Amino acid sequence: MTSPLRVGYVPEHFQSPLLQLAERDNGNTFVLVPCPSGxxxxxxxxxxxxxxxxxALTESLLAGITKGQDSFKFIGTYIESPLNxxxxxxxxAPYNSIADLEGTRFGISRAGSGSEVMANVMALEQQWKKPPTFQINDNFAKLRQSVNDGDTSAFMWEWFTTLPYVKSGEVKFIGNQLTPWPSWxxxxxxxxxxxxxxxxVDSLDHAVxxxxxxxxxxxxxEFVHKTFGxxxxxxQKWIQGVTYSQQHLSTVKKSVITHTLDTLVNAHVIDQRDWDMHTYINTNVAKLE
Incomplete structure (x- = not known):
């Protein structure tokens, strides 16, 4: 009997179609492996x-491959809209705007995570002369604790995941940064x-x-409300702003890959500019456009 695929995922609302598919599949063809640190x-x-x-997040995956991780390749696009x-x-904390954070220490979940990559992208867009430094805090709870303890100045996380903690007053929201590319x-x-x-991928496409x-x-x-609280x-606001891939999920656009990689170079996340698409994309599965 063929063993089921092990699917790593971040347990967030974006993964709702995957979670619904998992309920219907009941472990027959795949099993979920939670990766809460991102x-x-x-x-x-x-x-x-x-x-x-x-x-997972487009920018971090591309940066990881560019830096030498050769254990995975792209096989599709999940969400076309940016991540907020x-x-x-x-x-x-004494910080009231993004500009106040120049040259300070950001909390990140792990090295190479979206929380690190996007802080560098934000520094590029803000034209900071002093880049941020980073402290690894592993998970969302420790990131929140770190900014309240003063160990770090700030951290970056998906907006709707942080919203309940902003509403409760546990942490403070001072700005946002959109990814200039499809997010997942x-x-x-x-x-x-x-x-x-x-x-x-065919089954996931149907679930989407x-x-x-x-x-x-x-x-x-109703599903997102019951599952994530x-x-x-x-x-409703989140759903109105998110766009899952409008083409079959197996489609990967070369323009998206090159644009993201070029931005990561400019943000000093990576330093390579010679992109070989076969390094990044498994064309036995993905349809490269």
Whole structure:
């Protein structure tokens, strides 16, 4: 009997179609492997042979491959819309705007994570002369504690995930940063059978279309509300702003890859400019456009 795929994922609302698919699949073709620390943890899991496929942040995955991680490649696009990164500081911290954070120490989940990459992208867009420094805090709870203890000035995390903690007054929101590229991509281990991956992506594509249909009926809002505990009004706002890939999920656009890589070079995240698409994309599964 063929063993099920091990799917690493960040347990957040973006993964709702995947979670719904997992309920229907019941472990027959894949099992979920939670990676709550984010894309940095997912890349480590690939390197350690702990997962076969994952949905993670586009920019961190590309940076990881460029820096030499060869255990996974892109096989699809999950979400086309940007990710809205909230810039969060301590409830009583002296920082009141993004400009106040120049040259300070940011908390990040792991080296190479989206929280680190996007801080560098933000520094580029803000034209800071003094770049941020970083402290690894592992997970979301420790990041919140760190800004309130004063160990770090701020951290960056997805807006709707941070919203309940902003509402409660535990932390303070001082600005946001959008990714200038599609936010979530699908990647898989380089040794995983292409036919199994194609079947999985086809099933996930169907799950995404089903979730999108549920936007009109209210089923999608109800699922996210019950699963993650967010206020229905907040879920509705999130759903209105997110766009899952409008093409089949196996489609990867070369222009997206090169634009993201060029931005990462300019933000001093990576230093290479000679992009070979086959280094990044498994064309046995993905449709490169």
């Amino acid at each position: 894309t940095g943890q997912i890349m480590a899991a690939f390197a350690n042979g702990e997962i076969d496929v994952s949905i 990164w909230a810039v969060i500081t301590g409830a009583n 991509s699908i990647v898989a281990g380089v040794t995983v059978d292409a036919a199994k991956l194609t079947t999985f 279309r089903r979730f999108d249909q549920g936007r009109q009926s209210g089923e999608a809002v 967010y206020d229905k009004e907040d879920v």
